[in-house]
Amino acid sequence: MTKIACVNGRFLPENEASISIFDRGFLFGDGIYEAISVVNSKLIDVEPHLARLDRSLDAVSMRAPYSHAEIIDLLRELVKQNNFEEGLLYFQVTRGVAPRAFHFPPDDVSSSFIAFTLPMALIDRKETRQGVKLISIEEQRWKRRDIKSIGLLPQCLGKQAAVEQGCYEALMVEDGMVTEGTSSSAYIIKDNTLITRPLSPAILPGVTRRAMMELARQDNINIDERAFSLQEAYQADEACITAASNFVMPVTEIDGYKIGNGKPGPVVKRLLKLYIEEALKTAI
Amino acid sequence: MTKIACVNGRFLPENEASISIFDRGFLFGDGIYEAISVVNSKLIDVEPHLARLDRSLDAVSMRAPYSHAEIIDLLRELVKQNNFEEGLLYFQVTRGVAPRAFHFPPDDVSSSFIAFTLPMALIDRKETRQGVKLISIEEQRWKRRDIKSIGLLPQCLGKQAAVEQGCYEALMVEDGMVTEGTSSSAYIIKDNTLITRPLSPAILPGVTRRAMMELARQDNINIDERAFSLQEAYQADEACITAASNFVMPVTEIDGYKIGNGKPGPVVKRLLKLYIEEALKTAI
Numbered sequence: 001m002t003k004i005a006c007v008n009g010r011f012l013p014e015n016e017a018s019i020s021i022f023d024r025g026f027l028f029g030d031g032i033y034e035a036i037s038v039v040n041s042k043l044i045d046v047e048p049h050l051a052r053l054d055r056s057l058d059a060v061s062m063r064a065p066y067s068h069a070e071i072i073d074l075l076r077e078l079v080k081q082n083n084f085e086e087g088l089l090y091f092q093v094t095r096g097v098a099p100r101a102f103h104f105p106p107d108d109v110s111s112s113f114i115a116f117t118l119p120m121a122l123i124d125r126k127e128t129r130q131g132v133k134l135i136s137i138e139e140q141r142w143k144r145r146d147i148k149s150i151g152l153l154p155q156c157l158g159k160q161a162a163v164e165q166g167c168y169e170a171l172m173v174e175d176g177m178v179t180e181g182t183s184s185s186a187y188i189i190k191d192n193t194l195i196t197r198p199l200s201p202a203i204l205p206g207v208t209r210r211a212m213m214e215l216a217r218q219d220n221i222n223i224d225e226r227a228f229s230l231q232e233a234y235q236a237d238e239a240c241i242t243a244a245s246n247f248v249m250p251v252t253e254i255d256g257y258k259i260g261n262g263k264p265g266p267v268v269k270r271l272l273k274l275y276i277e278e279a280l281k282t283a284i
Numbered sequence: 285m286t287k288i289a290c291v292n293g294r295f296l297p298e299n300e301a302s303i304s305i306f307d308r309g310f311l312f313g314d315g316i317y318e319a320i321s322v323v324n325s326k327l328i329d330v331e332p333h334l335a336r337l338d339r340s341l342d343a344v345s346m347r348a349p350y351s352h353a354e355i356i357d358l359l360r361e362l363v364k365q366n367n368f369e370e371g372l373l374y375f376q377v378t379r380g381v382a383p384r385a386f387h388f389p390p391d392d393v394s395s396s397f398i399a400f401t402l403p404m405a406l407i408d409r410k411e412t413r414q415g416v417k418l419i420s421i422e423e424q425r426w427k428r429r430d431i432k433s434i435g436l437l438p439q440c441l442g443k444q445a446a447v448e449q450g451c452y453e454a455l456m457v458e459d460g461m462v463t464e465g466t467s468s469s470a471y472i473i474k475d476n477t478l479i480t481r482p483l484s485p486a487i488l489p490g491v492t493r494r495a496m497m498e499l500a501r502q503d504n505i506n507i508d509e510r511a512f513s514l515q516e517a518y519q520a521d522e523a524c525i526t527a528a529s530n531f532v533m534p535v536t537e538i539d540g541y542k543i544g545n546g547k548p549g550p551v552v553k554r555l556l557k558l559y560i561e562e563a564l565k566t567a568i
Binding site: 114 | 305384398424425436443446
């Protein structure tokens with residue numbers, strides 16, 4: 001079956017889905033994106049994703065071309081047209097099509113919207129059962145990592161470095177302290193305490209992070225929101241990363257150092273179980 | 285006349301020039317660009333621009349889809365089809381079209397190439413005669429600013445801030461020291477010495493910078509390649525910025541502080557004259 005994408009409200013085969021070369025997303029990376037996980041054809045954490053979209057758009061003075069309700073309608077139509085059951089719904093807003101100039105285009109230039117599906121297993125994955133290996137790399141991104149912009153070249157280079165070393169993800173390290181993964185939030189567990197960097201411009205405010213942290217709180221898991229060092233991570237009892245594309249992913253090795261006993265640990269497995277239950281229950 | 289653009293070697297009207305929404309330039313800002321100035325329909329500093337393209341591509345493990353000779357042929361064809369006399373030839377290479385994943389696509393995915401013309405006055409401009417006003421902003425870019433990537437959101441935000449304050453460009457400041465403009469190299473002149481930040485990952489290796497510095501050396505102008513502070517810039521005798529789109533642009537005000545007597549000074553005017561003469565002489 002030919003997959004269907006959405007371009008500015010039109011639904012068309014992915015191989016016909018195109019935008020102008022003068023779209024500012026293509027010339028400047030001048031755009032914002034989100035990815036929502038889908039299970040059983042239902043959307044997970046929709047409102048926090050749309051709230052974060054607004055937050056990112058506000059931060060760069062961009063406007064979405066559609067309301068939240070309209071975006072949800074477009075995403076649901078995409079699910080329907082693709083018979084989409086499990087994976088990610090990706091969508092992005094860019095600052096529209098205009099002659100190339102760094103400053104913003106006139107107000108009558110409307111922003112662009114595209115969306116497509118990325119089928120992938122989320123609930124039942126070998127990676128989640130076995131845990132994944134990470135590498136660490138130097139943090140090289142810009143200073144506003146709380147803005148979910150499409151300017152992702154440093155993240156691409158980091159992920160590629162991980163893949164070339166047979167690993168799943170790269171942790172970025174700044175001044176000795178872990179910021180986050182290239183496309184995930186990062187956590188360690190030490191002495192039954194869940195440790196993760198507090199929100200700031202240094203990291204993305206993860207939607208899955210937010211949901212999992214709330215579940216951890218309700219489950220009376222000790223939480224310490226503070227930056228942790230790479231050395232601490234090597235010596236942690238357990239570790240995990242979260243993202244819409246990962247849910248809660250156990251980490252069993254970092255830079256070749258085995259984490260705990262090298263298998264997914266009890267706290268991370270508990271958090272994954274809680275997250276999946278909640279996601280299935282609240283998906284719409 | 286409808287302007288003509290080049291997309292992967294095809295020439296077509298700009299309003300029909302499109303790329304796939306799955307191009308990595310559009311989804312990740314995963315691309316490299318160059319802009320070459322054109323005067324009298326001839327290209328200026330072609331070889332250094334192509335050398336810098338290669339340098340940027342190498343730094344991100346990307347390949348150009350064409351040889352230097354083929355790129356020059358495509359650019360010349362663009363000049364011809366547009367009866368293009370003066371302005372910028374813009375071209376960019378992106379890592380091709382592939383299902384969205386951070387890591388690089390398989391080797392058989394070829395990179396994308398697009399190019400278009402940006403008509404503008406370069407030799408005779410009111411801005412060059414009168415000088416321009418700048419603002420300063422905090423440096424927010426990633427750490428590899430020597431790579432000319434299309435991830436330009438911080439630069440767009442900076443330029444927009446400048447425009448909103450009635451200014452021409454924004455100088456970016458890191459730890460009190462000027463790095464460069466959002467799309468230009470930055471210089472001050474103090475006591476007849478031309479001062480500019482030395483090349484490093486902190487700034488782009490400007491092609492116009494390189495050409496102008498060589499002319500300054502030949503003209504026995506004193507040069508001090510070192511970082512300078514924003515305070516020093518306020519108190520400079522003269523200041524200027526360079527870029528393919530600016531040649532040598534006199535700066536007469538920064539953050540409301542008048543530079544020198546508030547008019548283009550003799551050293552900057554001399555450098556501009558030398559640059560234009562050399563550009564016209566060596567354009568091909």
